[in-house]
Amino acid sequence: MTEPIKTDVLIIGAGPCGLFAVFELGLLDMKAHLVDILDKIGGQCAELYPEKPIYDIPGVPYVSGHGLVEALLAQIKPFKPTFHLNEMVEKIERIGAPAFRVTTDAGKVFECTVVVISAGGGSFQPKKPPIPNIEAYEGKSVFYAVRRMEAFRDKTVLVVGGGDSALDWTLNLAPVAKRLTLLHRRDAFRAAPASVNKMRALVAAGAIDFALGQVTALEGEGGMLTAVTARRDDGSTFAIAADAMLPFFGLTMRLGPIADWGIKLTDGGLIPVDTAAFETSVPGIFAVGDINSYPGKLKLILCGFHEAALAAQKAVHRFAQPILRARLRV
Numbered sequence: 422m423t424e425p426i427k428t429d430v431l432i433i434g435a436g437p438c439g440l441f442a443v444f445e446l447g448l449l450d451m452k453a454h455l456v457d458i459l460d461k462i463g464g465q466c467a468e469l470y471p472e473k474p475i476y477d478i479p480g481v482p483y484v485s486g487h488g489l490v491e492a493l494l495a496q497i498k499p500f501k502p503t504f505h506l507n508e509m510v511e512k513i514e515r516i517g518a519p520a521f522r523v524t525t526d527a528g529k530v531f532e533c534t535v536v537v538i539s540a541g542g543g544s545f546q547p548k549k550p551p552i553p554n555i556e557a558y559e560g561k562s563v564f565y566a567v568r569r570m571e572a573f574r575d576k577t578v579l580v581v582g583g584g585d586s587a588l589d590w591t592l593n594l595a596p597v598a599k600r601l602t603l604l605h606r607r608d609a610f611r612a613a614p615a616s617v618n619k620m621r622a623l624v625a626a627g628a629i630d631f632a633l634g635q636v637t638a639l640e641g642e643g644g645m646l647t648a649v650t651a652r653r654d655d656g657s658t659f660a661i662a663a664d665a666m667l668p669f670f671g672l673t674m675r676l677g678p679i680a681d682w683g684i685k686l687t688d689g690g691l692i693p694v695d696t697a698a699f700e701t702s703v704p705g706i707f708a709v710g711d712i713n714s715y716p717g718k719l720k721l722i723l724c725g726f727h728e729a730a731l732a733a734q735k736a737v738h739r740f741a742q743p744i745l746r747a748r749l750r751v
Protein backbone atom coordinates (compact mmCIF):
# COMPACT_ATOMS: atom_id res chain seq x y z
CA MET A 422 0.00 0.00 0.00
CA THR A 423 1.20 3.58 -0.74
CA GLU A 424 2.48 5.52 2.29
CA PRO A 425 -0.61 7.38 3.63
CA ILE A 426 -0.71 11.18 3.46
CA LYS A 427 -1.62 12.42 6.95
CA THR A 428 -3.84 15.48 7.18
CA ASP A 429 -6.33 16.98 9.64
CA VAL A 430 -9.08 17.15 7.03
CA LEU A 431 -9.66 15.50 3.66
CA ILE A 432 -12.08 17.47 1.49
CA ILE A 433 -13.80 15.56 -1.31
CA GLY A 434 -14.59 18.00 -4.13
CA ALA A 435 -12.81 21.27 -4.94
CA GLY A 436 -15.92 23.24 -5.95
CA PRO A 437 -16.68 26.61 -4.32
CA CYS A 438 -17.99 25.03 -1.12
CA GLY A 439 -14.97 22.74 -0.70
CA LEU A 440 -12.70 25.75 -1.26
CA PHE A 441 -14.49 27.86 1.33
CA ALA A 442 -14.33 24.94 3.78
CA VAL A 443 -10.53 25.21 3.53
CA PHE A 444 -10.83 28.84 4.69
CA GLU A 445 -13.15 28.14 7.62
CA LEU A 446 -11.06 25.16 8.74
CA GLY A 447 -7.86 27.14 8.22
CA LEU A 448 -9.07 29.86 10.60
CA LEU A 449 -9.31 27.10 13.20
CA ASP A 450 -5.81 25.88 12.37
CA MET A 451 -6.93 22.72 10.59
CA LYS A 452 -4.98 21.78 7.47
CA ALA A 453 -6.71 20.33 4.43
CA HIS A 454 -6.00 18.26 1.36
CA LEU A 455 -8.60 18.32 -1.45
CA VAL A 456 -9.33 15.64 -4.05
CA ASP A 457 -11.30 16.31 -7.25
CA ILE A 458 -12.21 14.16 -10.25
CA LEU A 459 -11.85 17.14 -12.59
CA ASP A 460 -8.55 18.40 -13.99
CA LYS A 461 -9.30 21.87 -12.65
CA ILE A 462 -10.30 23.57 -9.39
CA GLY A 463 -13.73 25.19 -9.04
CA GLY A 464 -16.45 22.55 -9.55
CA GLN A 465 -19.50 23.75 -11.48
CA CYS A 466 -18.23 27.37 -11.57
CA ALA A 467 -15.12 26.30 -13.47
CA GLU A 468 -16.56 23.44 -15.50
CA LEU A 469 -20.01 24.69 -16.45
CA TYR A 470 -20.04 28.49 -16.34
CA PRO A 471 -16.61 30.14 -16.02
CA GLU A 472 -17.78 33.29 -17.81
CA LYS A 473 -21.35 33.56 -16.48
CA PRO A 474 -21.88 36.39 -14.00
CA ILE A 475 -22.81 35.51 -10.42
CA TYR A 476 -24.74 38.28 -8.66
CA ASP A 477 -25.64 36.71 -5.33
CA ILE A 478 -22.37 36.58 -3.39
CA PRO A 479 -22.72 38.97 -0.41
CA GLY A 480 -20.64 42.12 -0.83
CA VAL A 481 -19.67 41.19 -4.40
CA PRO A 482 -22.09 42.82 -6.85
CA TYR A 483 -20.70 40.90 -9.82
CA VAL A 484 -18.17 38.12 -10.34
CA SER A 485 -17.79 35.49 -13.08
CA GLY A 486 -17.61 31.77 -12.24
CA HIS A 487 -13.88 31.83 -12.99
CA GLY A 488 -13.43 35.07 -11.01
CA LEU A 489 -15.08 33.56 -7.95
CA VAL A 490 -12.79 30.53 -8.06
CA GLU A 491 -9.74 32.81 -8.39
CA ALA A 492 -10.94 34.91 -5.44
CA LEU A 493 -11.52 31.82 -3.30
CA LEU A 494 -8.04 30.53 -4.17
CA ALA A 495 -6.52 33.87 -3.12
CA GLN A 496 -8.53 33.78 0.11
CA ILE A 497 -7.32 30.29 1.09
CA LYS A 498 -3.70 30.75 -0.03
CA PRO A 499 -2.45 31.49 3.52
CA PHE A 500 -3.69 28.06 4.63
CA LYS A 501 -1.64 26.24 1.97
CA PRO A 502 -4.15 23.57 0.90
CA THR A 503 -2.88 20.69 -1.24
CA PHE A 504 -4.88 19.72 -4.32
CA HIS A 505 -5.04 16.25 -5.87
CA LEU A 506 -6.79 16.69 -9.23
CA ASN A 507 -7.87 14.06 -11.76
CA GLU A 508 -8.53 11.66 -8.89
CA MET A 509 -11.79 10.29 -7.57
CA VAL A 510 -12.28 9.33 -3.95
CA GLU A 511 -13.39 5.73 -4.05
CA LYS A 512 -13.30 4.47 -0.49
CA ILE A 513 -13.67 5.83 3.05
CA GLU A 514 -12.87 3.48 5.95
CA ARG A 515 -13.17 4.24 9.63
CA ILE A 516 -9.93 3.48 11.43
CA GLY A 517 -10.51 5.28 14.75
CA ALA A 518 -13.00 7.41 16.63
CA PRO A 519 -12.85 9.51 14.63
CA ALA A 520 -10.14 8.81 12.11
CA PHE A 521 -10.56 7.82 8.51
CA ARG A 522 -8.58 6.24 5.72
CA VAL A 523 -9.58 7.63 2.33
CA THR A 524 -8.45 6.03 -0.94
CA THR A 525 -8.60 7.46 -4.46
CA ASP A 526 -8.87 5.63 -7.78
CA ALA A 527 -5.21 6.51 -8.37
CA GLY A 528 -4.29 4.47 -5.30
CA LYS A 529 -3.45 7.50 -3.12
CA VAL A 530 -4.25 7.00 0.56
CA PHE A 531 -5.03 9.70 3.13
CA GLU A 532 -5.40 9.37 6.89
CA CYS A 533 -7.37 12.15 8.51
CA THR A 534 -9.41 13.13 11.54
CA VAL A 535 -12.28 14.72 9.63
CA VAL A 536 -13.77 14.22 6.16
CA VAL A 537 -15.74 16.99 4.46
CA ILE A 538 -17.78 15.84 1.47
CA SER A 539 -18.40 18.75 -0.91
CA ALA A 540 -18.94 16.59 -3.95
CA GLY A 541 -21.74 18.71 -5.47
CA GLY A 542 -23.77 16.55 -7.81
CA GLY A 543 -21.19 13.79 -7.74
CA SER A 544 -19.73 13.65 -11.20
CA PHE A 545 -22.21 15.77 -13.10
CA GLN A 546 -23.37 14.83 -16.59
CA PRO A 547 -25.66 16.97 -18.76
CA LYS A 548 -29.05 15.45 -19.59
CA LYS A 549 -29.12 15.05 -23.35
CA PRO A 550 -32.21 15.67 -25.45
CA PRO A 551 -33.45 12.61 -27.38
CA ILE A 552 -32.61 13.94 -30.87
CA PRO A 553 -31.41 11.48 -33.54
CA ASN A 554 -27.70 11.73 -34.38
CA ILE A 555 -27.04 14.53 -31.85
CA GLU A 556 -23.69 12.89 -30.94
CA ALA A 557 -22.30 13.87 -34.37
CA TYR A 558 -22.77 17.56 -33.48
CA GLU A 559 -21.66 17.50 -29.83
CA GLY A 560 -18.58 19.59 -29.14
CA LYS A 561 -18.71 21.08 -32.67
CA SER A 562 -21.98 22.98 -32.80
CA VAL A 563 -24.04 21.47 -29.96
CA PHE A 564 -22.78 22.32 -26.46
CA TYR A 565 -24.06 21.47 -22.98
CA ALA A 566 -22.00 24.18 -21.25
CA VAL A 567 -20.58 27.58 -22.23
CA ARG A 568 -16.88 27.65 -21.48
CA ARG A 569 -16.10 30.73 -23.62
CA MET A 570 -18.76 33.24 -24.59
CA GLU A 571 -16.57 34.53 -27.46
CA ALA A 572 -17.03 31.17 -29.18
CA PHE A 573 -20.63 32.29 -29.86
CA ARG A 574 -19.85 35.79 -31.16
CA ASP A 575 -21.81 36.52 -34.37
CA LYS A 576 -23.32 33.03 -34.36
CA THR A 577 -26.98 32.23 -34.80
CA VAL A 578 -27.59 30.63 -31.43
CA LEU A 579 -30.46 28.43 -30.32
CA VAL A 580 -30.85 28.01 -26.56
CA VAL A 581 -33.22 25.20 -25.54
CA GLY A 582 -34.79 24.83 -22.09
CA GLY A 583 -36.72 26.69 -19.40
CA GLY A 584 -34.55 26.53 -16.28
CA ASP A 585 -31.94 28.87 -14.80
CA SER A 586 -29.13 27.76 -17.12
CA ALA A 587 -31.24 28.31 -20.27
CA LEU A 588 -32.39 31.75 -19.11
CA ASP A 589 -28.95 32.81 -17.80
CA TRP A 590 -27.29 31.96 -21.11
CA THR A 591 -30.09 33.54 -23.13
CA LEU A 592 -29.46 36.83 -21.30
CA ASN A 593 -25.67 36.59 -21.39
CA LEU A 594 -25.32 35.50 -25.01
CA ALA A 595 -27.97 37.85 -26.42
CA PRO A 596 -25.47 40.75 -26.85
CA VAL A 597 -22.77 38.43 -28.25
CA ALA A 598 -24.75 36.35 -30.77
CA LYS A 599 -25.76 37.57 -34.23
CA ARG A 600 -29.28 36.36 -33.44
CA LEU A 601 -30.52 34.27 -30.52
CA THR A 602 -33.64 32.16 -30.18
CA LEU A 603 -34.87 30.63 -26.93
CA LEU A 604 -36.96 27.50 -27.49
CA HIS A 605 -38.99 25.95 -24.70
CA ARG A 606 -41.81 23.44 -24.76
CA ARG A 607 -44.20 25.69 -22.80
CA ASP A 608 -44.60 29.34 -21.93
CA ALA A 609 -43.75 28.83 -18.25
CA PHE A 610 -40.28 28.70 -16.76
CA ARG A 611 -38.51 27.16 -13.78
CA ALA A 612 -35.94 29.98 -13.79
CA ALA A 613 -35.63 32.99 -11.47
CA PRO A 614 -38.57 35.35 -12.17
CA ALA A 615 -36.17 38.31 -12.65
CA SER A 616 -34.40 36.44 -15.48
CA VAL A 617 -37.72 35.50 -17.09
CA ASN A 618 -38.83 39.16 -16.97
CA LYS A 619 -35.56 40.30 -18.56
CA MET A 620 -35.90 37.66 -21.29
CA ARG A 621 -39.49 38.75 -22.03
CA ALA A 622 -38.35 42.39 -22.23
CA LEU A 623 -35.69 41.45 -24.80
CA VAL A 624 -38.29 39.53 -26.84
CA ALA A 625 -40.69 42.51 -26.67
CA ALA A 626 -37.87 44.82 -27.84
CA GLY A 627 -37.17 42.51 -30.81
CA ALA A 628 -33.63 41.78 -29.58
CA ILE A 629 -34.14 38.00 -29.33
CA ASP A 630 -36.78 35.46 -30.39
CA PHE A 631 -38.78 33.08 -28.25
CA ALA A 632 -40.47 30.00 -29.72
CA LEU A 633 -42.61 27.21 -28.26
CA GLY A 634 -41.75 23.66 -29.23
CA GLN A 635 -39.29 20.80 -28.97
CA VAL A 636 -36.36 20.00 -31.27
CA THR A 637 -36.96 16.82 -33.24
CA ALA A 638 -34.17 16.90 -35.86
CA LEU A 639 -30.87 18.58 -36.64
CA GLU A 640 -29.73 19.71 -40.09
CA GLY A 641 -26.12 20.23 -41.05
CA GLU A 642 -22.97 18.56 -42.28
CA GLY A 643 -19.78 17.34 -40.67
CA GLY A 644 -21.15 18.14 -37.21
CA MET A 645 -21.82 21.78 -38.13
CA LEU A 646 -25.45 22.73 -37.57
CA THR A 647 -27.37 24.94 -40.02
CA ALA A 648 -30.94 24.56 -38.72
CA VAL A 649 -33.17 22.49 -36.47
CA THR A 650 -36.69 21.20 -36.89
CA ALA A 651 -38.99 21.86 -33.95
CA ARG A 652 -42.45 20.46 -33.22
CA ARG A 653 -45.28 22.34 -31.54
CA ASP A 654 -47.75 20.69 -29.15
CA ASP A 655 -50.33 20.41 -31.98
CA GLY A 656 -47.89 18.29 -34.02
CA SER A 657 -47.04 20.99 -36.60
CA THR A 658 -43.35 21.55 -37.31
CA PHE A 659 -41.19 24.56 -38.14
CA ALA A 660 -37.52 25.27 -38.85
CA ILE A 661 -35.17 27.47 -36.80
CA ALA A 662 -31.88 28.61 -38.35
CA ALA A 663 -29.00 27.93 -35.97
CA ASP A 664 -25.29 27.36 -36.24
CA ALA A 665 -24.94 26.61 -32.53
CA MET A 666 -27.41 24.87 -30.21
CA LEU A 667 -27.21 24.92 -26.42
CA PRO A 668 -29.63 22.43 -24.82
CA PHE A 669 -29.99 22.99 -21.05
CA PHE A 670 -32.07 20.12 -19.71
CA GLY A 671 -30.40 19.92 -16.33
CA LEU A 672 -27.69 17.72 -14.99
CA THR A 673 -27.94 14.12 -13.96
CA MET A 674 -26.14 13.29 -10.82
CA ARG A 675 -23.86 10.29 -11.13
CA LEU A 676 -23.40 9.60 -7.47
CA GLY A 677 -20.48 7.30 -8.12
CA PRO A 678 -18.80 5.65 -5.16
CA ILE A 679 -20.48 7.86 -2.51
CA ALA A 680 -23.21 5.24 -2.27
CA ASP A 681 -20.65 2.79 -0.86
CA TRP A 682 -19.22 4.97 1.90
CA GLY A 683 -21.58 3.71 4.61
CA ILE A 684 -23.29 7.10 4.93
CA LYS A 685 -27.07 7.38 5.04
CA LEU A 686 -28.42 8.80 1.76
CA THR A 687 -31.83 10.15 0.72
CA ASP A 688 -33.79 8.36 -2.01
CA GLY A 689 -32.50 11.00 -4.42
CA GLY A 690 -28.89 10.16 -3.56
CA LEU A 691 -28.19 13.24 -1.44
CA ILE A 692 -26.60 13.18 2.01
CA PRO A 693 -28.98 14.14 4.84
CA VAL A 694 -27.34 16.38 7.45
CA ASP A 695 -28.35 18.19 10.63
CA THR A 696 -28.44 21.95 10.28
CA ALA A 697 -26.44 22.68 13.44
CA ALA A 698 -23.22 21.11 12.17
CA PHE A 699 -23.88 19.67 8.70
CA GLU A 700 -22.65 16.33 9.92
CA THR A 701 -23.68 13.10 8.16
CA SER A 702 -24.90 9.90 9.78
CA VAL A 703 -21.23 9.02 10.39
CA PRO A 704 -19.68 11.19 13.14
CA GLY A 705 -16.63 12.97 11.79
CA ILE A 706 -17.87 13.04 8.18
CA PHE A 707 -19.50 16.33 7.18
CA ALA A 708 -21.35 17.22 3.96
CA VAL A 709 -21.64 20.77 2.60
CA GLY A 710 -22.85 22.34 -0.64
CA ASP A 711 -25.06 20.81 -3.32
CA ILE A 712 -24.50 17.24 -2.12
CA ASN A 713 -26.37 17.62 1.17
CA SER A 714 -30.06 17.66 1.99
CA TYR A 715 -32.10 19.22 4.80
CA PRO A 716 -35.48 20.96 5.06
CA GLY A 717 -35.35 24.23 3.13
CA LYS A 718 -32.06 23.43 1.35
CA LEU A 719 -31.19 25.77 -1.53
CA LYS A 720 -28.48 24.75 -4.01
CA LEU A 721 -26.69 28.08 -3.87
CA ILE A 722 -23.03 28.87 -3.28
CA LEU A 723 -24.00 31.25 -0.48
CA CYS A 724 -25.76 28.42 1.40
CA GLY A 725 -22.75 26.12 0.97
CA PHE A 726 -20.49 28.81 2.45
CA HIS A 727 -22.68 29.04 5.56
CA GLU A 728 -22.71 25.25 5.86
CA ALA A 729 -18.90 25.11 5.61
CA ALA A 730 -18.55 27.64 8.45
CA LEU A 731 -20.75 25.65 10.82
CA ALA A 732 -19.24 22.30 9.85
CA ALA A 733 -15.74 23.63 10.53
CA GLN A 734 -16.74 24.84 14.01
CA LYS A 735 -18.20 21.47 14.92
CA ALA A 736 -15.30 19.56 13.39
CA VAL A 737 -12.69 21.48 15.34
CA HIS A 738 -14.50 21.50 18.65
CA ARG A 739 -15.64 17.94 18.63
CA PHE A 740 -12.82 16.12 16.93
CA ALA A 741 -9.67 18.08 16.68
CA GLN A 742 -9.12 19.48 20.15
CA PRO A 743 -6.47 16.86 20.95
CA ILE A 744 -4.60 17.74 17.73
CA LEU A 745 -4.71 21.47 18.49
CA ARG A 746 -3.73 20.98 22.14
CA ALA A 747 -0.79 18.84 21.03
CA ARG A 748 0.30 21.58 18.61
CA LEU A 749 0.08 24.29 21.26
CA ARG A 750 2.33 22.27 23.60
CA VAL A 751 5.03 22.04 20.90
Ligand SMILES: Cc1cc2nc3c(=O)[nH]c(=O)nc-3n(C[C@H](O)[C@H](O)[C@H](O)COP(=O)(O)OP(=O)(O)OC[C@H]3O[C@@H](n4cnc5c(N)ncnc54)[C@H](O)[C@@H]3O)c2cc1C
Pocket residue numbers: 433434435436437438439456457458459463464465466469470473474475476477508509510511539540541542543544585586589677678679709710711712720721722723725
Ligand atom coordinates in the same frame (compact mmCIF):
# COMPACT_ATOMS: atom_id res chain seq x y z
C1 LIG B 1 -25.36 27.25 -15.15
C2 LIG B 1 -25.34 27.37 -13.64
C3 LIG B 1 -25.41 28.64 -13.08
C4 LIG B 1 -25.37 28.79 -11.68
N1 LIG B 1 -25.41 30.06 -11.17
C5 LIG B 1 -25.36 30.22 -9.82
C6 LIG B 1 -25.38 31.54 -9.25
O1 LIG B 1 -25.44 32.55 -9.97
N2 LIG B 1 -25.32 31.64 -7.88
C7 LIG B 1 -25.26 30.54 -7.05
O2 LIG B 1 -25.19 30.69 -5.84
N3 LIG B 1 -25.24 29.28 -7.59
C8 LIG B 1 -25.28 29.10 -8.93
N4 LIG B 1 -25.28 27.83 -9.45
C9 LIG B 1 -25.20 26.68 -8.51
C10 LIG B 1 -23.78 26.55 -7.98
O3 LIG B 1 -22.84 26.42 -9.04
C11 LIG B 1 -23.69 25.34 -7.05
O4 LIG B 1 -24.58 25.55 -5.98
C12 LIG B 1 -22.28 25.18 -6.53
O5 LIG B 1 -21.36 24.93 -7.58
C13 LIG B 1 -22.20 24.04 -5.52
O6 LIG B 1 -20.88 23.97 -5.08
P1 LIG B 1 -20.28 22.62 -4.48
O7 LIG B 1 -18.89 22.97 -4.09
O8 LIG B 1 -21.23 22.06 -3.49
O9 LIG B 1 -20.30 21.57 -5.70
P2 LIG B 1 -19.70 21.59 -7.18
O10 LIG B 1 -19.46 22.95 -7.69
O11 LIG B 1 -20.62 20.69 -7.96
O12 LIG B 1 -18.27 20.87 -7.01
C14 LIG B 1 -18.22 19.53 -6.59
C15 LIG B 1 -16.90 18.92 -7.02
O13 LIG B 1 -16.77 17.62 -6.43
C16 LIG B 1 -16.11 16.77 -7.35
N5 LIG B 1 -16.41 15.37 -6.97
C17 LIG B 1 -17.61 14.74 -6.97
N6 LIG B 1 -17.50 13.46 -6.53
C18 LIG B 1 -16.17 13.29 -6.25
C19 LIG B 1 -15.40 12.18 -5.79
N7 LIG B 1 -15.95 10.99 -5.49
N8 LIG B 1 -14.05 12.34 -5.66
C20 LIG B 1 -13.45 13.53 -5.95
N9 LIG B 1 -14.14 14.61 -6.40
C21 LIG B 1 -15.48 14.49 -6.54
C22 LIG B 1 -16.67 17.19 -8.70
O14 LIG B 1 -15.77 16.83 -9.75
C23 LIG B 1 -16.79 18.72 -8.53
O15 LIG B 1 -15.65 19.41 -9.01
C24 LIG B 1 -25.31 27.64 -10.83
C25 LIG B 1 -25.25 26.36 -11.39
C26 LIG B 1 -25.26 26.22 -12.79
C27 LIG B 1 -25.20 24.84 -13.38
